[in-house]
Amino acid sequence: MLEREGEPTGLIDAWEGAGAVWLVDAVSSGAQPGTVHRHDASSVSLPAALFDTSTHHMGLAEAVELARALGRLPQTTIVYGIEGANFDTGETLSSAVEAAAARVADAVRGEVAQCTRRR
Amino acid sequence: MARPRTKTIKTDYLARVEGEGAMLVKIAGGRVEEVKLNIYEPPRFFEAFLRGRAFTEAPDITARICGICPVAYQMSACHAMESACGVEVGGQLRALRRLLYCGEWIESHTLHVYMLHLPDFLGYESAIELAKDNRDAVARALELKKIGNEVMSVVGGREVHPINVRVGGWYRAPRKKELQPLVEKLARARELALETVRLTAGLDFPDYEQDYELVALDEPGEYPIDRGRIASNRGLDIDVAEYEDHFVEEHVPWSNALHSQLRERGSYLCGPLARFALGADRLSPLALEAAREAGLEPGERNPFRSIVVRSVELVYAADEALRLIAEYEEPDAPAVEVEPRAGVGHGCTEAPRGILYHRYELDEDGTILDAKIVPPTSQNQRTIEEDLRGVVERSLDLPDEELSLLCEQTIRNYDPCISCATHFLTLEVERR
Numbered sequence: 001m002l003e004r005e006g007e008p009t010g011l012i013d014a015w016e017g018a019g020a021v022w023l024v025d026a027v028s029s030g031a032q033p034g035t036v037h038r039h040d041a042s043s044v045s046l047p048a049a050l051f052d053t054s055t056h057h058m059g060l061a062e063a064v065e066l067a068r069a070l071g072r073l074p075q076t077t078i079v080y081g082i083e084g085a086n087f088d089t090g091e092t093l094s095s096a097v098e099a100a101a102a103r104v105a106d107a108v109r110g111e112v113a114q115c116t117r118r119r
Numbered sequence: 120m121a122r123p124r125t126k127t128i129k130t131d132y133l134a135r136v137e138g139e140g141a142m143l144v145k146i147a148g149g150r151v152e153e154v155k156l157n158i159y160e161p162p163r164f165f166e167a168f169l170r171g172r173a174f175t176e177a178p179d180i181t182a183r184i185c186g187i188c189p190v191a192y193q194m195s196a197c198h199a200m201e202s203a204c205g206v207e208v209g210g211q212l213r214a215l216r217r218l219l220y221c222g223e224w225i226e227s228h229t230l231h232v233y234m235l236h237l238p239d240f241l242g243y244e245s246a247i248e249l250a251k252d253n254r255d256a257v258a259r260a261l262e263l264k265k266i267g268n269e270v271m272s273v274v275g276g277r278e279v280h281p282i283n284v285r286v287g288g289w290y291r292a293p294r295k296k297e298l299q300p301l302v303e304k305l306a307r308a309r310e311l312a313l314e315t316v317r318l319t320a321g322l323d324f325p326d327y328e329q330d331y332e333l334v335a336l337d338e339p340g341e342y343p344i345d346r347g348r349i350a351s352n353r354g355l356d357i358d359v360a361e362y363e364d365h366f367v368e369e370h371v372p373w374s375n376a377l378h379s380q381l382r383e384r385g386s387y388l389c390g391p392l393a394r395f396a397l398g399a400d401r402l403s404p405l406a407l408e409a410a411r412e413a414g415l416e417p418g419e420r421n422p423f424r425s426i427v428v429r430s431v432e433l434v435y436a437a438d439e440a441l442r443l444i445a446e447y448e449e450p451d452a453p454a455v456e457v458e459p460r461a462g463v464g465h466g467c468t469e470a471p472r473g474i475l476y477h478r479y480e481l482d483e484d485g486t487i488l489d490a491k492i493v494p495p496t497s498q499n500q501r502t503i504e505e506d507l508r509g510v511v512e513r514s515l516d517l518p519d520e521e522l523s524l525l526c527e528q529t530i531r532n533y534d535p536c537i538s539c540a541t542h543f544l545t546l547e548v549e550r551r
Binding site: 004007008009010012013062065066069070071 | 186187230234245246247250251254257258260261264265268278279
């Protein structure tokens with residue numbers, strides 16, 4: 001499990017050689033905090049509006065498309081977006097997001113297990 | 120309906136800046152009537168956030184201001200705290216800081232040159248479109264950036280927001296043998312950087328020049344990165360501690376941002392063009408030769424050619440990193456002792472985009488009472504507006520869409536954070 005900035009070249013580097021990758025990121029679409037969005041980006045672009053909330057350079061959607069253009073996107077690419085509550089500077093995670101994160105962690109664990117069983 | 124005499128280029132929300140921003144260019148009767156660039160800076164929020172924190176926390180907290188140049192924030196913060204506490208970090212501890220900074224210059228400049236700016240020059244909407252047509256160029260960028268990240272990882276402990284940096288030096292100084300694997304990679308980076316200079320030197324550049332006051336750090340015998348006095352091509356020559364005597368910040372009515380100016384002369388430009396103008400003679404021989412072959416002279420005043428200067432700085436950063444590693448000797452201790460004391464400290468280092476100034480006031484326990492952070496972005500803002508005005512004035516005959524793209528390309532001369540934002544630039548033409 002790796003923690004990354006979301007900047008494309010770092011991500012592409014991180015998943016180099018992987019057959020499958022799960023990406024988890026915060027999103028801000030106006031949905032209820034803690035809402036979990038799941039997208040299969042293996043052969044379909046991510047909705048840019050949802051995944052482009054990076055404060056710098058390129059967002060996650062662009063990172064995935066760049067990898068696709070370079071032939072460096074893992075065959076299976078699943079993206080989870082967790083709706084955030086508060087993006088101000090600060091230290092704590094809101095309880096809705098914390099709960100959602102736990103749910104996503106479970107979901108990802110399950111999917112990874114399924115994926116590895118199939119191999 | 121009669122043809123319009125007014126044209127407005129406006130974007131209400133520039134996403135992906137250091138904060139949020141907006142841009143407005145108004146043309147009326149064949150003249151540029153108005154140019155406004157609003158950037159709301161999160162460094163302002165960080166300044167408030169830092170109050171009450173310990174002086175030792177400033178490098179880690181301020182690193183979060185920017186994901187693309189965290190080392191710059193850490194270094195300026197460390198210098199400022201060390202200055203407040205009367206400590207100087209020199210020798211191999213300082214050499215390691217310069218090495219870490221070289222890593223950041225490599226990854227930051229690579230990202231900007233290839234992913235953010237190059238598409239403009241080659242007529243692509245984004246690096247993704249560029250990658251579809253020219254996989255090799257983008258693959259080269261990925262390889263080059265990775266090497267910069269590896270330097271940051273080995274020396275700084277982590278690629279982004281390095282965890283090994285502290286006031287006084289490091290938590291752990293690397294063993295000489297840990298730096299060895301970087302040598303081959305940096306030699307490769309140097310080759311890729313030279314290819315980058317050749318590529319960017321051959322681009323088509325809009326014909327535009329400005330007689331800037333160029334501001335950069337000045338340290339004898341070295342190209343400016345991590346220390347020095349603050350100097351300009353118009354005679355400025357001051358200690359970092361005198362920054363506030365010469366630079367003022369002015370609140371502009373249309374923006375939350377503060378416009379930085381030289382008290383005596385107004386707007387100025389910091390960043391690669393400024394460093395090259397003032398420090399070219401201190402580049403490594405290879406970097407200097409690459410610059411010459413690219414047709415770059417210290418008198419360069421075309422901001423669009425800053426992409427070539429950044430490419431030359433890529434060569435230099437790789438060269439300099441190799442030199443620092445070759446001369447590295449393990450220090451006796453990873454850091455010098457820093458005892459807090461009441462007072463004010465100043466720090467200024469060359470972020471990839473230009474000088475980054477920090478000032479802190481501490482109480483006798485080392486608690487931060489007050490913080491001031493002036494990033495290169497805000498220092499260049501007025502100059503960016505002036506350049507936008509100048510570029511547009513010379514290009515009024517262009518169709519709207521081309522003019523809009525030219526504005527975006529112009530903004531990208533200065534700062535990747537703002538430049539990413541201009542993907543959202545919209546052009547409104549009022550036809551009356």
